[in-house]
Amino acid sequence: MTNAPGSPFPSRIAGAFARARSQGRKALVLYLTGCDPDFETSRRLLLAAARAGTDVLELGVPWSDPSADGPAIQAAMRRALAAGGGMGKALDLCRAVRADNAEVAIVLFGYANPIFVRGAAKFAAQAKQAGADGALCVDWPADEDPELAQALSQQGLDLVPLIAPTSTPERVKAIAAVAGGFLYYVSLTGITGSQLPNLGEASARVRQVRELSGGRLPVAVGFGIATPADARAVAGFADGVVVGSAAVRVIERAVAAGRDPVPELEAFVRDLRAALG
Amino acid sequence: MSTVPHAPGQFGPYGGRYVSETLMPALEELAAAWERFSRDPTFRAELDRLLREYVGRPTPLTEAAQLADQVARAQGRRLRVFLKREDLCHTGSHKLNNCVGQILLAQRLGKKRIIAETGAGQHGVATATVCALFGLPCEIYMGAVDVERQSLNVFRMQLLGAKVHSVKDGTATLKDAMNEAMRDWVTNVGTTHYVLGTVAGPHPYPTMVGELQSVIGREARVQIQAATGRLPDACLACVGGGSNAMGLFRGFLDDPGVRLFGVEAAGEGLDTSHHAATLGKGRPGVLHGARSYVLCDDDGQIAEAHSISAGLDYPGVGPEHSYLRDTGRAVYLAATDQEALDACRLLARCEGIIPALESAHAVAGLPRVAAQLPDGASVIINISGRGDKDMGTIAKYFGAEVSS
Ligand SMILES: Cc1ncc(COP(=O)(O)O)c(C=O)c1O
Numbered sequence: 001m002t003n004a005p006g007s008p009f010p011s012r013i014a015g016a017f018a019r020a021r022s023q024g025r026k027a028l029v030l031y032l033t034g035c036d037p038d039f040e041t042s043r044r045l046l047l048a049a050a051r052a053g054t055d056v057l058e059l060g061v062p063w064s065d066p067s068a069d070g071p072a073i074q075a076a077m078r079r080a081l082a083a084g085g086g087m088g089k090a091l092d093l094c095r096a097v098r099a100d101n102a103e104v105a106i107v108l109f110g111y112a113n114p115i116f117v118r119g120a121a122k123f124a125a126q127a128k129q130a131g132a133d134g135a136l137c138v139d140w141p142a143d144e145d146p147e148l149a150q151a152l153s154q155q156g157l158d159l160v161p162l163i164a165p166t167s168t169p170e171r172v173k174a175i176a177a178v179a180g181g182f183l184y185y186v187s188l189t190g191i192t193g194s195q196l197p198n199l200g201e202a203s204a205r206v207r208q209v210r211e212l213s214g215g216r217l218p219v220a221v222g223f224g225i226a227t228p229a230d231a232r233a234v235a236g237f238a239d240g241v242v243v244g245s246a247a248v249r250v251i252e253r254a255v256a257a258g259r260d261p262v263p264e265l266e267a268f269v270r271d272l273r274a275a276l277g
Numbered sequence: 278m279s280t281v282p283h284a285p286g287q288f289g290p291y292g293g294r295y296v297s298e299t300l301m302p303a304l305e306e307l308a309a310a311w312e313r314f315s316r317d318p319t320f321r322a323e324l325d326r327l328l329r330e331y332v333g334r335p336t337p338l339t340e341a342a343q344l345a346d347q348v349a350r351a352q353g354r355r356l357r358v359f360l361k362r363e364d365l366c367h368t369g370s371h372k373l374n375n376c377v378g379q380i381l382l383a384q385r386l387g388k389k390r391i392i393a394e395t396g397a398g399q400h401g402v403a404t405a406t407v408c409a410l411f412g413l414p415c416e417i418y419m420g421a422v423d424v425e426r427q428s429l430n431v432f433r434m435q436l437l438g439a440k441v442h443s444v445k446d447g448t449a450t451l452k453d454a455m456n457e458a459m460r461d462w463v464t465n466v467g468t469t470h471y472v473l474g475t476v477a478g479p480h481p482y483p484t485m486v487g488e489l490q491s492v493i494g495r496e497a498r499v500q501i502q503a504a505t506g507r508l509p510d511a512c513l514a515c516v517g518g519g520s521n522a523m524g525l526f527r528g529f530l531d532d533p534g535v536r537l538f539g540v541e542a543a544g545e546g547l548d549t550s551h552h553a554a555t556l557g558k559g560r561p562g563v564l565h566g567a568r569s570y571v572l573c574d575d576d577g578q579i580a581e582a583h584s585i586s587a588g589l590d591y592p593g594v595g596p597e598h599s600y601l602r603d604t605g606r607a608v609y610l611a612a613t614d615q616e617a618l619d620a621c622r623l624l625a626r627c628e629g630i631i632p633a634l635e636s637a638h639a640v641a642g643l644p645r646v647a648a649q650l651p652d653g654a655s656v657i658i659n660i661s662g663r664g665d666k667d668m669g670t671i672a673k674y675f676g677a678e679v680s681s
Contacts, residue, residue: 067456190299
């Protein structure tokens, strides 16, 4: 079972996008690094984000070598690692959030080595047991090595893939074929936290991704979306909007000033959600 | 895990392409281009000409009689030792072999900008050198710790016209420089070629860099037969990412009578946490785009490596070495900082050759390797680079003794 009992949707993630659609709006996907700045604050932040209208939480698994991330998420991972964060704690955090919130969809978002060292099958079983709905592994292409996709599928968890501006049509098809939940289209050729590019190309590419994937899954767009205005612009052509670095920076600023980051993040998420209609 | 052994880029269960989707098409393009041009006679001819006229190949194979004598006498046996002199390549190390090949390829791909990571600075200098020759803009990523301990090479790169970025994230050494180079590449992949400096990274780098460095082993194979009338009993090389070792090993992989030994950095000792013995103490994992041995904790967090030699200070290793280790085709030892320093001085005093601290690790492995070989055996040691860049570090360790 990947969803709440009685849910008509194949997974909680699919349910989140379907619910947003039925409410005439686009889904809000929010990335936070787990254990940033510490376990308990992170737990409260994730629950607050859900309360403020996040449809899908991407729970970032801190890793020592985040080579696809920009400075904001790199710094978040340093803070999280210093607080004892990692894959083990991310799973604990997922379980703790799930204990207080049965609805919000949760995707574990991280890099390959912590999964590989555990073993993909064990990771998938633990993720399932912790109440996660899917996983996104930045540097584990499913067509290159199907082991993770198979392990997740055996647990009924969704593999959420990244699709990039550089992805060829053949790759988009191959990626979409093993994907579940949603397709994450990366708005730009670059790392997280970069400047949002001209959206004309992203919009055309999202249309193309929908065609190539037969419209089987919703397409969310992320990287560089920092403000409610950005979110509204992207919502004009995507099924969902992913915000990461900007949310992490809200936390960083509050923590640096010695304030509790929870109310500020909650307000930030409410504004984003309001912008999505 | 791939069910097809030795599919392109696979070395048993190791290798592959574990990168973000943005880079996958570029790696596919690069693999196809390497496949095509590495067999193209015009490309080969141009590469061979550069290796001959610019790099200074073939490099000599020098018999080290006094060094052999010292080791053999202590063990009561006869021994012949030959040094493959990559220290005599232009820019002072084997790194240039790889750079000329990759930049020729980058030109064919129409890339307008070159980036690279560097640890000891030798790969950065080699990349900056070839970029100067070909008139290409060049940016080098180097850990802040390495910028400090290899400052001479930083200045060389700048003199050659390259921009050097000091990377402060993480442990501020080679692995972090690679992370930053990958971030640059992900951002500029359309215009930029990433000249990875060793046999690590995603496919096709381990294959391509291994093939470009295999000139070392091809030459050594001919040279040793000319010198002794037969193949060597053993080959010995230091292993950071593993490119100079792979280059030498490739000349002898199919000769079961030639034993292959790699020497990793044991830093302050394998029983401490301050070492870089990835094959000796690590476990299979995923780092910088490939499955291979890595140094990491049970949670999968990459460990901080340590070595006196910046070029070996890396918690990963090329996937082909992982495969050679598991199959037993190659055996991997480790030498401590102190053993490397002693070996550096020994080679200087015996043969008048000051090796890079990286290469000194290979020399340090000689007594242990010789002890396993029959009487009268011959050994090739790869002297991957010269020691000029390390004079500051070495002087600090030997203190008054060197400056007197
Ligand atoms: C002289 C020298 N030898 C060896 C190495 C280690 O690299 P590899 O193991 O790829 O040969 C380096 C790296 O900087 C080097 O400069």
